[in-house]
Amino acid sequence: MAAAAEPVVISRRAAIGSALAGAVALGAAACAGTLPPTDTTASGFGEGATGTVRVWCRAGTQAPITAAAESLNASQDRLQVQVTPIPDAQYVTKLATSIRGGTVPDLVDFDLINCPLFIVREAFADLTEQVEALGIVPVLSPGHLGEVTYQERYYGVPYLGDYSTLWYDTALLESAGVDAEAAVSSLGSLLDACRQIAEATPDVVPFSFPGNATGALGFTVQPMIWAGGSDLVTGDVGSQRGDVEGNATVRAVLDFHRSLWEEELVTPRAYSDDASQWGADFRTGQVAFVPGSYGMAAHEASEEARSRMRNVLLPGPEGGRSTFSGGDDLCIPNGCANPSGAWEFCRFLLEVAQQERMPEGGYLPIRADAATDRFREDFPLAVPPIDGIADGFVPFTLGYNLLFNQPAGPWLQMFRGAVFDGDVDGAMAGAQTEFDRILEQTRP
Numbered sequence: 298m299a300a301a302a303e304p305v306v307i308s309r310r311a312a313i314g315s316a317l318a319g320a321v322a323l324g325a326a327a328c329a330g331t332l333p334p335t336d337t338t339a340s341g342f343g344e345g346a347t348g349t350v351r352v353w354c355r356a357g358t359q360a361p362i363t364a365a366a367e368s369l370n371a372s373q374d375r376l377q378v379q380v381t382p383i384p385d386a387q388y389v390t391k392l393a394t395s396i397r398g399g400t401v402p403d404l405v406d407f408d409l410i411n412c413p414l415f416i417v418r419e420a421f422a423d424l425t426e427q428v429e430a431l432g433i434v435p436v437l438s439p440g441h442l443g444e445v446t447y448q449e450r451y452y453g454v455p456y457l458g459d460y461s462t463l464w465y466d467t468a469l470l471e472s473a474g475v476d477a478e479a480a481v482s483s484l485g486s487l488l489d490a491c492r493q494i495a496e497a498t499p500d501v502v503p504f505s506f507p508g509n510a511t512g513a514l515g516f517t518v519q520p521m522i523w524a525g526g527s528d529l530v531t532g533d534v535g536s537q538r539g540d541v542e543g544n545a546t547v548r549a550v551l552d553f554h555r556s557l558w559e560e561e562l563v564t565p566r567a568y569s570d571d572a573s574q575w576g577a578d579f580r581t582g583q584v585a586f587v588p589g590s591y592g593m594a595a596h597e598a599s600e601e602a603r604s605r606m607r608n609v610l611l612p613g614p615e616g617g618r619s620t621f622s623g624g625d626d627l628c629i630p631n632g633c634a635n636p637s638g639a640w641e642f643c644r645f646l647l648e649v650a651q652q653e654r655m656p657e658g659g660y661l662p663i664r665a666d667a668a669t670d671r672f673r674e675d676f677p678l679a680v681p682p683i684d685g686i687a688d689g690f691v692p693f694t695l696g697y698n699l700l701f702n703q704p705a706g707p708w709l710q711m712f713r714g715a716v717f718d719g720d721v722d723g724a725m726a727g728a729q730t731e732f733d734r735i736l737e738q739t740r741p
Contacts, residue, residue: 332396332631335422343427343640347375350638353392354406356382358457358625360658362406362646369645376638383407389414389698392630396420401630404639406456409444409626410697416445417534417695417741421452421628427640428454431647436665440622440689447534447693453628455663456646457655460682460689461517461621462608463487464576464594469585469605473497481609483616484521484553487586491562494585503562505579505587506554508716510572511709515701516621517588517611518712521550523690524613529708529732530692530700535740537694539732541711542725549614551715551724558716568717590623592659595678606678610685620682622689624663655679696739700732707731 336342354362359382366378381402383391388407392415395401415421428434428451434442441455463481470477473494480490491503507513522528527546530537541547557563564578576593578584580602587594588611595603610618627646629639645651652667656676661683662668668683682689694700701708707728714724 332399332401332420334419335629335631335633335636337422337424337427337636337640339637342637343644344637345375346635346638346641348377348635348638350376350378350404350635350642351402351633352378352380352404352406352639352642353383353388353402354380355385355388355408355625357385358406358660361457361655361660364658365646365651366642369642376641378638378642396630396632399632401633403629403633403635404642405628405630406625407628409441409455409622409624409691412444412453412626412628413447413534413693413695413697415628416447416452420630421445422631422636423450423452424454424629424640425451431644433647433664433666438622438663438665438686438689440620440691441624441626441663443693444691445626445628453626454643454647455624456627456643457625458661458663458682458686459590459592459623460661460686461520461588461590461611461623462682463586463588463611464579464606464608465586466579466582466584466605467607469494469498469501469582473501473585475585477607481612483612484550484614487612488553488556488562491557491586492560495560495562502564502578502584503586504557505563505576505584506557506567507570507572507575508558508567508713509569509709510575511704511706512702513572513575513589514712515708516590516623518550518554519692519701520611520619520621520690521553521613522546523619524611524617524688525549525615526613526617528692530694530696530736534693534695537696537736537740539729539736541732542729544725546614548721548725551712551721553614554712554716555719555721559719591656591661591679591682596656596659603678608678608681610681610688618685618688620685620689622686622691624660694736694739695741696735699735699739707735 363380366380370377438455445453475490494503525546531540576589579587580598610620627643629636649667652662653672655662656679665686711724711728715721
């Protein structure tokens with residue numbers, strides 16, 4: 298997400314050129330042997346470190362890690378953390394270039410969907426023993442942890458949460474006579490509730506989605522598929538293929554959005570909505586339901602608006618719940634100058650004291666036990682995704698940016714073809730071909 302004072306929009310838009318250039322550069326770096334493995338078994342690793350820790354963070358989420366670094370720096374004088382923000386769209390290429398050149402930061406804090414690109418090419422330190430020694434693996438977000446897990450080893454840790462949930466305005470639902478609990482139980486119930494709202498309160502927009510925002514749609518629509526027990530990608534890295542054509546759950550989710558559009562249960566601007574004003578109409582009480590993030594919905598809202606809001610994990614066509622466990626992971630590049638200091642800073646960032654204040658900046662914790670009594674009292678709208686953290690997911694694939702973040706990619710083209718053009722079968726068939734091509738192209 299963005300800094301606290303700005304509208305929060307999920308950043309999953311790393312450019313196609315950046316992703317591919319990063320992959321090529323990483324392959325060259327690994328073959329050239331420029332990344333000597335970090336010895337994390339050294340005595341005292343991550344304890345009592347000295348010197349400077351150079352951290353690269355993505356510009357979109359720099360506020361919390363900068364504040365944490367300042368706090369750690371002020372608490373002692375043996376270890377100093379320096380944070381450098383990197384524009385999100387440049388991150389993959391810049392990090393790959395630094396690896397190829399043999400001069401890397403000590404710690405990287407970046408969009409978790411980019412972690413697999415580097416992990417499969419042995420760019421990050423194996424932190425398995427260190428992560429297990431923390432004793433908190435069972436409470437960590439499995440979606441975040443999954444993006445740094447490869448061949449049953451951990452190559453990083455979760456840091457910052459950004460979860461998608463279904464938000465609704467209780468006052469608008471009450472005015473339309475809609476039972477909120479029943480309405481949010483499945484996509485079928487949700488569609489019926491939208492129809493009831495349109496009939497009972499015609500001045501209210503029942504539902505909202507940004508139909509021309511590929512990253513935002515990936516963040517909010519995929520969980521509906523996962524909640525139904527399916528996914529768009531199947532297999533392990535190296536042998537993945539698309540699971541689109543003939544997938545009944547994918548079709549049901551597309552049909553749901555097609556019905557919303559065809560029955561005018563969303564505004565006409567959904568066709569061109571690029572998420573630049575994502576959630577604004579919900580925060581001002583014009584929309585009854587909107588899938589989105591805590592930062593998008595609650596953090597930017599007035600106290601009065603927040604009092605009307607509730608949220609739940611996204612439902613599937615016939616029930617179930619899931620969320621896109623977005624946000625950041627932390628990884629230590631092999632060959633860095635101060636890996637011990639980097640790990641000490643990681644441990645500091647993972648402390649409950651740091652994690653439970655995340656909503657102050659529009660973010661959420663990545664550990665379930667950060668939902669303390671104080672957290673629940675101070676940030677009630679942040680509780681549902683943390684209580685449901687075990688139902689979160691993120692695909693582990695080298696092709697994520699090409700599949701889901703590229704405006705000309707198959708995900709957005711399928712969604713628009715099915716929802717706005719009504720050609721669901723044709724859109725799914727075309728997406729299957731492109732998913733398979735991209736997953737073949739991005740094999741390590």
